[in-house]
Amino acid sequence: MSMLVQIGSLTKRYVTTTALSDVTLELPEGHIMGLLGPNGSGKTTLMKILAGLVSPTSGSVLVDGVAPGVETKAVVSFLPDVNHLDRWMSVGEAGDFYADFYTDFDRKRFEELLDIMRLTVGQKIGSLSKGMVEKARLSLVFSRRARLYVLDEPFGGLDPLARSQVLDALVANFRTDCSMMVSTQMIAEVERFFDDVVFLDSGRVILSGEAEELRTRRGASIEGIYREAYGHVETRKV
Amino acid sequence: MWKLVRYELRGRRLLYTIGLIIMGALTLYQATRFIGMRENPAQSAPVSMGVPLTMAFFWVLFYVAMTVINIVTYTQDLYGDTGYLVFGLPLRGTAILGSRILLLVVDTLMTLLGGMTSVIVLACLAPGLAQQIRPWVGRFLLTGDY
Numbered sequence: 001m002s003m004l005v006q007i008g009s010l011t012k013r014y015v016t017t018t019a020l021s022d023v024t025l026e027l028p029e030g031h032i033m034g035l036l037g038p039n040g041s042g043k044t045t046l047m048k049i050l051a052g053l054v055s056p057t058s059g060s061v062l063v064d065g066v067a068p069g070v071e072t073k074a075v076v077s078f079l080p081d082v083n084h085l086d087r088w089m090s091v092g093e094a095g096d097f098y099a100d101f102y103t104d105f106d107r108k109r110f111e112e113l114l115d116i117m118r119l120t121v122g123q124k125i126g127s128l129s130k131g132m133v134e135k136a137r138l139s140l141v142f143s144r145r146a147r148l149y150v151l152d153e154p155f156g157g158l159d160p161l162a163r164s165q166v167l168d169a170l171v172a173n174f175r176t177d178c179s180m181m182v183s184t185q186m187i188a189e190v191e192r193f194f195d196d197v198v199f200l201d202s203g204r205v206i207l208s209g210e211a212e213e214l215r216t217r218r219g220a221s222i223e224g225i226y227r228e229a230y231g232h233v234e235t236r237k238v
Numbered sequence: 239m240w241k242l243v244r245y246e247l248r249g250r251r252l253l254y255t256i257g258l259i260i261m262g263a264l265t266l267y268q269a270t271r272f273i274g275m276r277e278n279p280a281q282s283a284p285v286s287m288g289v290p291l292t293m294a295f296f297w298v299l300f301y302v303a304m305t306v307i308n309i310v311t312y313t314q315d316l317y318g319d320t321g322y323l324v325f326g327l328p329l330r331g332t333a334i335l336g337s338r339i340l341l342l343v344v345d346t347l348m349t350l351l352g353g354m355t356s357v358i359v360l361a362c363l364a365p366g367l368a369q370q371i372r373p374w375v376g377r378f379l380l381t382g383d384y
Contacts, residue, residue, distance in 0.1 A: 051326060052326075070328050070329065073328040082319040084319050084323045084326070086249055089249070097323075100241050101327045101329075
């Protein structure tokens with residue numbers, strides 16, 4: 001099994017904080033990895049590094065055998081946790097934008113996804129609700145035939161019905177020659193799709209492994225393991 | 239890089255349209271103001287000079303506004319949410335920076351062409367203006383004594 005993502009002893013320091021400390025993990029091709037942890041645990045920083053938006057302080061990162069940069073941006077489809085689309089764009093113009101810059105953008109798939117999401121190409125991003133923008137962003141990201149999908153809190157603005165529609169669409173479109181890394185707080189709804197799970201706390205990996213193996217070993221769901229792992233954090237907050 | 243410039247221009251089409259309509263309206267207003275001055279025998283040439291000078295001042299304001307918008311847009315791309323879109327593209331940093339410089343060149347050309355168009359329109363609508371300001375422009379250019 002080939003590894004699409006290989007991270008070794010990755011550390012990322014900002015001026016006053018250490019966002020990631022000695023993180024080592026691998027993501028095999030065809031796998032969906034859940035990146036879990038409380039706020040401020042380093043999930044977004046790790047995803048930004050994979051997307052080529054932030055440089056690591058030390059350690060090694062390889063995406064499809066190449067260090068993050070211009071080359072990997074062409075094969076990584078990144079969904080940030082905020083609306084990254086310009087408000088003046090219509091949904092169709094956003095599709096044109098992606099088609100112009102990413103050679104792996106599949107317009108037919110985009111139209112199919114828009115149908116599923118009940119969006120039309122003429123709708124302006126600035127006039128859409130938060131949930132609708134989220135659907136448009138997901139449609140764009142999944143219309144790319146990328147090697148790696150990096151999704152940071154992809155279901156935040158979606159209602160339960162839309163969430164289930166999106167999840168079904170994603171799983172139906174998932175290919176075995178790509179991989180996906182998802183960070184989410186809605187673990188119960190998504191955990192059945194995870195092949196691998198990584199738990200981060202204060203920038204460190206505190207637990208990782210195959211999801212099924214973890215469930216069997218710990219006798220609990222991934223959400224249960226999460227509660228157990230971060231119980232001290234919740235207690236501290238109280 | 240050119241594609242990025244094209245999208246930026248597309249995003250600014252409304253802004254450019256509104257800006258150029260305002261400048262067109264100001265040119266017409268200045269022309270009618272000059273015609274009004276000419277019909278009033280009490281007016282002198284220095285007052286007429288105010289017409290092209292005011293117009294030039296408006297075009298400088300237009301250029302300053304466009305430059306500020308360029309700076310704000312680039313700052314938003316660097317530190318705001320749209321940065322994920324721009325810097326997530328498989329483009330080199332030089333291409334992104336180059337697109338911003340090209341936009342500045344477009345704004346400069348638009349201002350220069352717009353300014354020249356204003357002069358031509360003023361000269362057509364207010365034919366006496368060119369003759370009235372010629373001695374003053376000549377004096378300024380030849381002696382710097384204005």
